[in-house]
Amino acid sequence: MTNANHTLSFSDPETTKPVQRDAARLMVGTDLAAEMVAKAAERAKKLQDETGVQPCLATVLVGDDPASATYVRMKQNRSKKAGIGSLSVVLPAETSTEELVAELTKLSEDPTVHGILLQHPVPSQIDERAAFEAIAPGKDVDGVTMHAFAAMAFGEPGFRSCTPGGILRLLEAYDVPLEGAHAVVIGRSPILGKPVGMLLLASNATVTYTHSRTKDLADIVRTADIVVAAVGKANFVRGGWLKPGAVVIDAGYNEGNVGDVHFEEASQVAGLITPVPGGVGPMTISLLLEQTVDAAEAQRQTS
Ligand code: NAP
Numbered sequence: 001m002t003n004a005n006h007t008l009s010f011s012d013p014e015t016t017k018p019v020q021r022d023a024a025r026l027m028v029g030t031d032l033a034a035e036m037v038a039k040a041a042e043r044a045k046k047l048q049d050e051t052g053v054q055p056c057l058a059t060v061l062v063g064d065d066p067a068s069a070t071y072v073r074m075k076q077n078r079s080k081k082a083g084i085g086s087l088s089v090v091l092p093a094e095t096s097t098e099e100l101v102a103e104l105t106k107l108s109e110d111p112t113v114h115g116i117l118l119q120h121p122v123p124s125q126i127d128e129r130a131a132f133e134a135i136a137p138g139k140d141v142d143g144v145t146m147h148a149f150a151a152m153a154f155g156e157p158g159f160r161s162c163t164p165g166g167i168l169r170l171l172e173a174y175d176v177p178l179e180g181a182h183a184v185v186i187g188r189s190p191i192l193g194k195p196v197g198m199l200l201l202a203s204n205a206t207v208t209y210t211h212s213r214t215k216d217l218a219d220i221v222r223t224a225d226i227v228v229a230a231v232g233k234a235n236f237v238r239g240g241w242l243k244p245g246a247v248v249i250d251a252g253y254n255e256g257n258v259g260d261v262h263f264e265e266a267s268q269v270a271g272l273i274t275p276v277p278g279g280v281g282p283m284t285i286s287l288l289l290e291q292t293v294d295a296a297e298a299q300r301q302t303s
Pocket residue numbers: 163186187188189190191192193210211212213214217230231232233251252253254260280281284
């Protein structure tokens with residue numbers, strides 16, 4: 001992947017005179033994601049032509065959080081465009097853990113469903129881990145079960161958590177050397193920070209995890225060749241925290257299409273940087289669709 005550097009204008013903080021320098025190269029996910037979807041669509045069609053089976057992704061939404069409903073709708077629309085069927089399950093906000101587990105168990109046993117996505121976060125009365133673990137590992141196309149996490153940690157084949165898996169694909173597409181690189185991950189959530197660190201470690205990067213209790217975060221980030229921001233706080237990572245030339249992956253998505261990295265500052269220091277939107281985001285859905293087709297093909301072979 002190549003993207004020409006673009007030139008940025010900004011004010012020198014000491015002289016306040018406008019200066020120009022080459023800005024970081026952008027790591028754009030949009031085109032790569034579109035390529036992945038096109039390939040998944042071809043494979044979905046082939047499977048359907050040869051066997052009559054259309055890959056099917058079941059989406060489970062609990063409650064009526066508007067952002068979650070939008071994410072689910074986006075995933076269903078993209079599935080449709082890729083020739084992947086979708087089954088929509090919407091449960092009331094007061095659903096119990098037992099009821100959700102029963103629904104996910106039913107979908108896990110349904111031979112017409114190949115992949116299952118439980119939209120998170122779920123309402124607070126639900127034990128989210130218990131719900132995730134009710135998803136059969138062979139249908140866990142969002143990579144949220146302990147089985148998927150163990151596979152990522154051991155470097156074994158298996159479904160990857162979609163955002164971390166998408167980030168690794170982006171790094172690979174831009175030929176970012178991982179072996180021996182120091183990667184600093186900011187955030188340790190089970191769906192993003194922890195698995196992305198595991199995948200980087202499996203690629204022989206030296207990984208430092210940081211979180212809300214980390215001391216001297218900026219000093220640690222300054223030692224990173226690769227920074228992954230997965231914090232959930234708009235413009236949290238500042239340009240002055242970065243080593244010049246660092247690769248900056250902004251997984252954050254905050255209100256108003258704003259990432260976790262202060263883009264204007266960071267792009268003056270970084271070597272490569274993902275924009276928000278158009279960086280990590282499109283990779284997540286593409287990997288979900290790709291893994292749904294993987295699941296349908298694998299289930300076909302074992303049925
Ligand atoms: P999360 O579950 O809220 O986790 C946030 C992490 O950030 C936690 O580990 C937390 O540390 C850490 N953190 C909070 N404040 C911090 C601070 N001051 N210094 C250092 N670390 C701090 O969030 P998430 O689900 O991982 O999501 C993170 C971001 O990624 C959000 O913006 C979300 O919207 C975005 N996201 C994007 C996609 C996509 O498709 N692009 C997918 C999923 C999520 P503790 O563990 O100590 O609390």
